[in-house]
Amino acid sequence: MPVRATKRGVDRTPLDRDVDVLICGASFAGLAVARELAGSGREVLLVDRYDIGERQTSACAAPTEWLTNLDLGPAVLQTFDKLVIHTPGRSFTWRLPWTFSTFDYRMVCELLFEQGGADFDTAKVDGRTGSTVHTDRGDLRSPLVVDALGWRRVLGTGTVQPPEAFLSRGLEVHPEGRGDDLELWLDPKYVPRGYSWSFPADHEVRVGVGSFDPRHHVKDPTVQLARDEGVEPIGFQGNWIPHKLRKGTEDVVFFTGDSAGHCLPVTAEGIRTALHFGLTLGRELRSVVDGRQTREQALARYAQFNDAHAHTFLWMKRVQNLVGRINPTPLMPLAAKAFESDRLTRWAFEHYLAIAPPTAALAPPAPARTRPLAVA
Numbered sequence: 148m149p150v151r152a153t154k155r156g157v158d159r160t161p162l163d164r165d166v167d168v169l170i171c172g173a174s175f176a177g178l179a180v181a182r183e184l185a186g187s188g189r190e191v192l193l194v195d196r197y198d199i200g201e202r203q204t205s206a207c208a209a210p211t212e213w214l215t216n217l218d219l220g221p222a223v224l225q226t227f228d229k230l231v232i233h234t235p236g237r238s239f240t241w242r243l244p245w246t247f248s249t250f251d252y253r254m255v256c257e258l259l260f261e262q263g264g265a266d267f268d269t270a271k272v273d274g275r276t277g278s279t280v281h282t283d284r285g286d287l288r289s290p291l292v293v294d295a296l297g298w299r300r301v302l303g304t305g306t307v308q309p310p311e312a313f314l315s316r317g318l319e320v321h322p323e324g325r326g327d328d329l330e331l332w333l334d335p336k337y338v339p340r341g342y343s344w345s346f347p348a349d350h351e352v353r354v355g356v357g358s359f360d361p362r363h364h365v366k367d368p369t370v371q372l373a374r375d376e377g378v379e380p381i382g383f384q385g386n387w388i389p390h391k392l393r394k395g396t397e398d399v400v401f402f403t404g405d406s407a408g409h410c411l412p413v414t415a416e417g418i419r420t421a422l423h424f425g426l427t428l429g430r431e432l433r434s435v436v437d438g439r440q441t442r443e444q445a446l447a448r449y450a451q452f453n454d455a456h457a458h459t460f461l462w463m464k465r466v467q468n469l470v471g472r473i474n475p476t477p478l479m480p481l482a483a484k485a486f487e488s489d490r491l492t493r494w495a496f497e498h499y500l501a502i503a504p505p506t507a508a509l510a511p512p513a514p515a516r517t518r519p520l521a522v523a
């Protein structure tokens with residue numbers, strides 16, 4: 148069983164460790180990296196300021212096949228084969244060619260963590276000097292450092308802060324309640340450039356508003372939508388959401404998930420991409436610790452994999468701009484109606500799923516180690 152050593156208060160004793168792989172951030176991206184290092188026989192350390200699964204970071208809806216392919220099925224709460232789209236005055240139903248599921252965040256994190264077998268400790272990451280990572284409990288050193296810390300990209304240099312950064316903002320409430328449909332609002336009444344949602348998850352509904360414009364505050368519209376839906380605006384959680392691909396590496400550090408801007412523009416779907424890029428990075432690092440490539444080769448290969456998605460992210464950003472422009476106009480209901488065509492929906496959603504396909508979770512385990520840890 149993995150070693151868990153969450154420390155709080157006086158138990159937050161100093162940390163001073165050298166490890167083979169240091170993964171900063173233990174949410175979707177970081178846990179996916181760790182998963183691919185299971186059984187490597189190397190010292191892999193995950194650090195996060197919170198316990199595993201303690202702070203839910205999203206509405207937790209993802210393509211069901213991603214969850215089942217990663218053996219996360221037990222965490223699924225509700226599954227949907229259609230999307231109900233509300234525009235001013237009219238609603239439409241899009242039948243999906245694959246299903247989305249809402250899930251239990253803590254359980255997904257715990258299952259992924261168990262699959263990885265890494266050590267875990269709580270620490271707030273403050274920055275780094277080279278491959279030494281500074282935390283509020285002391286320094287951690289590793290030849291292989293991963294930043295899976297979310298949009299702040301704490302281990303990067305020159306990260307632009309909101310509202311100037313390419314970020315959207317999202318806020319939601321998690322009241323008790325039930326529902327049958329995954330619902331989206333493309334309605335300027337709540338947000339002019341963005342969308343709103345209600346995602347049922349068994350005993351609760353996750354109701355929120357996302358704005359592509361970081362200057363547009365979303366608290367009042369979130370409260371309004373919750374009230375319109377007849378639920379209490381309680382259990383707030385929100386965050387910034389990157390909507391531009393960033394560099395996958397910087398000198399000796401690997402970035403994955405939101406820290407690398409892997410959340411998809413338009414939809415703000417960032418879980419499966421965090422898993423996809425995290426698994427890919429984990430496999431590259433596995434190759435290094437197994438002696439099949441050097442760290443420099445892994446840095447180059449992962450950067451290349453990241454950059455190969457630039458075109459897709461650019462197109463998604465263009466669609467985001469378009470949605471933002473037509474949302475306040477009478478064109479939006481017409482566009483939403485067009486997607487009632489099964490043919491168009493199948494075409495669009497199959498292409499959309501292919502950006503981070505669920506089959507990526509099924510890649511065979513890495514071959515056995517042949518040489519010792521090889522870095523640069």
Ligand SMILES: Cc1cc2nc3c(=O)[nH]c(=O)nc-3n(C[C@H](O)[C@H](O)[C@H](O)COP(=O)(O)OP(=O)(O)OC[C@H]3O[C@@H](n4cnc5c(N)ncnc54)[C@H](O)[C@@H]3O)c2cc1C
Binds near residue numbers: 172317319387
């Ligand atoms: C309101 C909202 C709803 C969303 N709903 C969905 C959805 O339904 N489906 C979907 O696919 N995407 C959704 N997203 C986007 C999704 O949440 C992110 O893209 C996804 O969580 C990215 O995963 P990650 O592992 O890269 O980062 P995160 O999930 O943000 O994890 C970062 C981790 O790093 C830790 N951390 C951060 N800073 C430090 C520090 N300094 N020291 C130590 N630890 C630190 C955090 O505690 C956290 O555990 C939503 C986003 C928002 C804001």
